[in-house]
Amino acid sequence: MSIVMERRAWRELARYPSALVGMMIILLLSGVALTTLVVIPYGEALERWRGGEMWQRHPVNASPAWVDRLRGGNAARTLVVASRDAEVEEAPFPGGRRLQIPLEFDYAYGGFPSEINLFLTAEGHARTPFVRLLWQAPDGREIALGGYRIGHQERISLSQDRSLERRLGGLAPHIGLLADPGDQASTPAEPEVRQGRYRLLLDAVVFDEQAGIEAELVLYGRVHGIAGTDHQRRDLSLALLWGTPVALAFGLIAAVGTTLTTLVIAAVGVWYRGWVDAAIQRLTEVNMILPVLPILVMVGTLYSTSIWLMLGVVVLLGIFSAGIKTYRAMLLPIREASYIEAALAYGASDLRIVWRYMLPRILPVLIPTFVTLIPTFVFLEASLAVLGLGDPELPTWGKVLNDAQSQSALYNGYVYWVVAPAILLMLTGLGFAMLGFALDRVFNPRLRSL
Template identity: 30%
Template structure:
């Protein structure tokens, strides 16, 4: 009972079968006209399998089936969309209001098939605060779900990277000599590796799980922190109270925890805040390339779906702009926090 045609429709089904059943889809309109929409065979299988699939109104087979029934309409239907044909009056191309009954039939030789799930989704012009994507998912819900995921990735990666880099750098600087030289050469090797290509390779070959990706990001995120922590550790260990503690025979671990680590904590907190945007944007970039975890609606995954379904070329700005704005706002917020902490820690920066 709308004055406009539906935007599209999706039929989703979950079927248990063996062999190669025939799927037929048709609709009886309010005026009694029956239109055949789909007639296709499902993939053959000797064993009983569970088959999950979707039929979109944009499928070319539906347009071909309707083209064979053009005589039921008094106007040209070749250039019309499937929705404009199915839900149109026969005498002119205007919406036909009323009840539409869709029929889905599965035909097979044996009687062992079973329909587990079956649903038809008809898309209107708009839904929700920010519209929907191609699969009729509310984009506002995706953005809300993406917020804690982005914070989780950013904070876990930044905290993990800072802790690893801090411990590594302090120990290398405190021990000095061959230990310092060996550890810093290993640090240089990791630092020289191109992070993005390696992250792509690791995501493709090992796993694209969001938790595994978080670990990968930490692998490449600690090296810069370690260099700074080492240089600060080298300066602190030459001070008188550290040398006095060494003469008194204090253990290395006690001197590090009591005299060196506390002085690096302010720098660590600032580094955590500044490192969050890099982790968020890196994850978003990997997800945009299709290497993210599809089971989580991250902002990068939303942008990937938008790119896959051609949102930019179709003018669907609400699918592209909000995730980008959320990434930018979150990144800027943590940059400002990090700069503020840095100014507090290093008063000379205020001048």
């Protein structure tokens, strides 16, 4: 009989478009979460989010590439030109060699890059190599960029070369090196990009017969990927993707933990009555006046901001919540039902009566409440992260918003930094809310006739 009623309920649920849309959103988020866990394992996600050398080829504060496409723009993307793809000319001399490494690239974008860096690697050298840099533009201009002694790992930031900036007429090097010289002379404040084939020639002297030099020229773009980058060059898509399983796991575990424990405690109090029920009610009343968010802030400030510790505290604080009084009111008439008396007559134990006859009677009514409770905990986790009390190791939606707030993203024009995680949070709340409200109309007898 119960199976038939459940099938009827699900068929009735399919009538509500809001329920179907909500389920589609939840399935989409669940699919993203599962795919992320498979493609980017937990340890790898933590290692990548810490930053470091992994992100040094990414631009700083770059907006998503698709935004530029929608606007019909042609903003610069990041270009990486490596010496392993170049034809190196070698000229030996007594005690060493002279290497000429051409780094050539075609620049076809409508805007200037945000930065230019040269990464050099010279390992296995007994004496420090020396390199001179020469920039060659499509119009035949040649600009000497100076000479450098190279260590094992060297990063030459051409964009921060102040002497080069003065020689380029006050233009930043990543603009002056790619600017049209005719336009630069007429309107120095707003130069135009000179598209074409550029070349950075590395004229190196090494004092070793075998060891060489590896070079990478990186022209950082103004846009990057599907989500952009932050102030530490990290790809925000990592946090947006990994924030999905973290948010859903936090919300689901917290909702399951608080709902089930609260329901069981309410049922035990109703069945045993007396001092057991009185003690549960007094604990509930005390817990109801405790502010959850300030307690979590205190735990995060004084002890730890681990997301799993926060989850445990949330479940503990939710055990004796106001839901106990609601469940108690629903269970009191069930305790006096005739089938409970019949169960006592054939010798059913207290535990069996609670688990087999009392709890299943109200579970269908609690399903909508459980579904709508999940986004509440998702927003709670994000709120803690925005307040700076999120897990510092985990890439989450709230952590992205916290970084955006600390870097004044909205005031600096990095709207994408705030909008993307905010949309994901709203989608999560919308999906569970739409499904929960439809479930309430299906399983709640008082709303079936409305």
